[in-house]
Amino acid sequence: MFPLPVAQLLPNTPEFESHPMVKPTGFREYDARWLFEKEINLMGIQALGMGVATLMHERGTRPDIVVGHDFRSYSASIKMALITGLMAGGVRVHDIGLALSPMAYFAQFALDVPAVAMVTASHNDNGWTGVKMGIDRPLTFGPDEMTRLKELVLTATFKPAEGGAYRFVENFADVYIRDLTDRAKLSRPIKVVAACGNGTAGAFAPKVLEALGAEVVPLDCELDHSFPRYNPNPEDMKMLHALRDKVLEVGAEVGLGFDGDGDRCGVVDNEGEEIFADKVGVMLARDLSALHPESRFVVDVKSTGLFATDPVLQANGAVTEYWKTGHSYMKRRVNELGALVGFEKSGHYFFNGPIGRGYDDGLVSAIAVLDMLDRNPDRSMADLRRALPKTWGSPTMSPHCDDEIKYQVVDRVIARFQEMQARGERLAGQAISDLVTVNGVRVVSEDGTWGLVRASSNKPELVVVVESPASEARLKEMFHAVDAVLRENPEVGAYNQTI
Structure with missing residues (x-):
């Protein structure tokens, strides 16, 4: 029986080496990311591998998976802990070594393997780790799979199985490069x-x-x-x-x-x-x-x-x-x-x-x-x-907001803009002509200037983007108007960059 994961353990203690630590907020909308040794330990990664294996069996996926890792000092050890969990769950692992995420996705096709688990925190700061996963190429996990995976891991509802195996795929980088350049x-x-x-x-x-x-x-x-x-x-x-x-x-x-x-x-x-x-x-x-x-x-x-x-x-x-x-x-x-x-x-x-x-x-x-x-x-x-029609756009700007509260903050912001539109209030001097709420809220004014607020899917942040087809001045007016609504929520912190 594998121990039940806990949310927090103190590093450099017997407990840290003997029990899985997995902070629940590391399970994001479509992948998983944690601060290594602060939010997850190697046994927690092993539990993640066992959870992925259990999910593969539940979904009827052939038990073969590609794994790879990025170039961070701890990624190889994290990958091996993940592999241990996958093999304990009866999955045959095809390890392509140091890789890019798309190289791992390509391996699903080149090696005829249905599933992938790529150890990477992408562009996150050093100290972060994560896994991008999929069991139906070329797709990666969405909210349904991540919700079920989270449930399996946090409750240790694992199903050990026979047949786990490991092979290292030599020189796979050459195969990937050849595919792109042939x-x-x-x-x-x-x-x-x-x-x-x-x-x-x-x-x-x-x-x-x-x-x-x-x-x-x-x-x-x-x-x-x-x-x-x-x-x-x-x-x-x-x-x-x-x-x-x-x-x-x-x-x-x-x-x-x-x-x-x-x-x-x-x-x-x-x-x-x-x-x-x-x-x-x-x-x-x-x-x-x-x-x-x-x-x-x-x-x-x-x-x-x-x-x-x-x-x-x-x-x-x-x-x-x-x-x-x-x-x-x-x-x-x-x-x-x-x-x-x-x-x-x-x-x-x-x-x-x-x-x-x-x-x-x-x-x-x-x-x-x-x-x-x-x-x-x-x-x-x-x-x-x-040659493109002229518009003025912002970079992606990300004010800090804790994972535990960021979706609630976005819901409040959506409700606030909906209330403003219903009352006929003006935003940055113009009426609100449209609200698009397929993912957060994109608030559009009469001249086509718009601002977007959504929760980041992989970091404790919100995401803010603005654009204007009218002028740079209107771009800045929209940003300040959107930011003013955000500042009604004390949980919203400083931006990583602004205009």
Whole structure:
């Protein structure tokens, strides 16, 4: 009988080494993330593995799973504890070693394995760990699976089973790289800065881009789990500024920035302009809908309104649906609709066939950007950016809010905006024309300026995004109006970045 997990134990004690510790809030909407040794210990990770194995048997999934880990000092040990739990639950483990998240998703197809458990905290600060899981490729867990997994783990409702086994898949990185590069080379050596923030992508991205014929200038591609310069997060302005400076220094045509586990890509153009990922999505949608008329796209509610109003997309017959933020939600919706691509403001892009396999891969996104430039030899990345209708948008801004209260705060904010709309109150000087509540609340004013508030799915934070098609002044007015509503809730703390 495996011990019942507890929420808190003191490190460096016999109890910490003898009992599983699992803080319940680590089970997020579609993956799991904890501060290692503060919110979960190795026995807690083992319990997680046993829970995943039990869930696989409950759902009738063939008991084979791909596992991999990112480049953090503790990730390999966490992966081995997870493997122990999976094997105790009767699952055959296929270990691909050091990997990007999309490399693990690819392994499900290449090795014909139905399930995946990738040990990574993505772009979270050092000290965090987590697992991205799925048992039905190319999908990852959604709220239903995470709720059941949480119940299994916290109640230790495990079902030990025979047949658990382990194999290490040698040189799988070569198979992944070959899959991405076994295609026609670029027609010209596009000069690109590849920034990896000292994260795991540094072991893969430069090789892939060079194999495609790009002239690659690496930036912070040495693996260093302390992330000495900045967090590998292409939504973080510090990373984008470093990428901008290098692009301008070397005269590159484009800068590509990859997050910690390689499933996202950020872009800086040849003039040093940091293009938020939703705007890059519009540029790619224009390019791809010209090749595939009447394409269907899915975008998240944090993304620019241009997907619905852009005249080029309309002329190409493109149809776009706004959907919930989150890689699991987006992946499922893209799969359900058979959309060509799903675009998320965070930089998760989900390319379906003939471009991808439906999961998010920052290298596939980077290749799509290079192909777009290759198809437009007379237009720079800046030219393509300027061709979009002008809007003023914010980065993703995240004020602190504890996991235990953040969803309640969002519910209060939704109710407050609904009350304002019902009373005819004005927000930032204009009437509220629409409230979109598919994921948090997107409040839209008469001139199309909007602000979004939602709970972060993977950190103790809220998420705030604003955009205006009218002016930068209206952008700032909307931000201050939305922030004023947030400040009615004392649980909301300081932002990580603001405009």
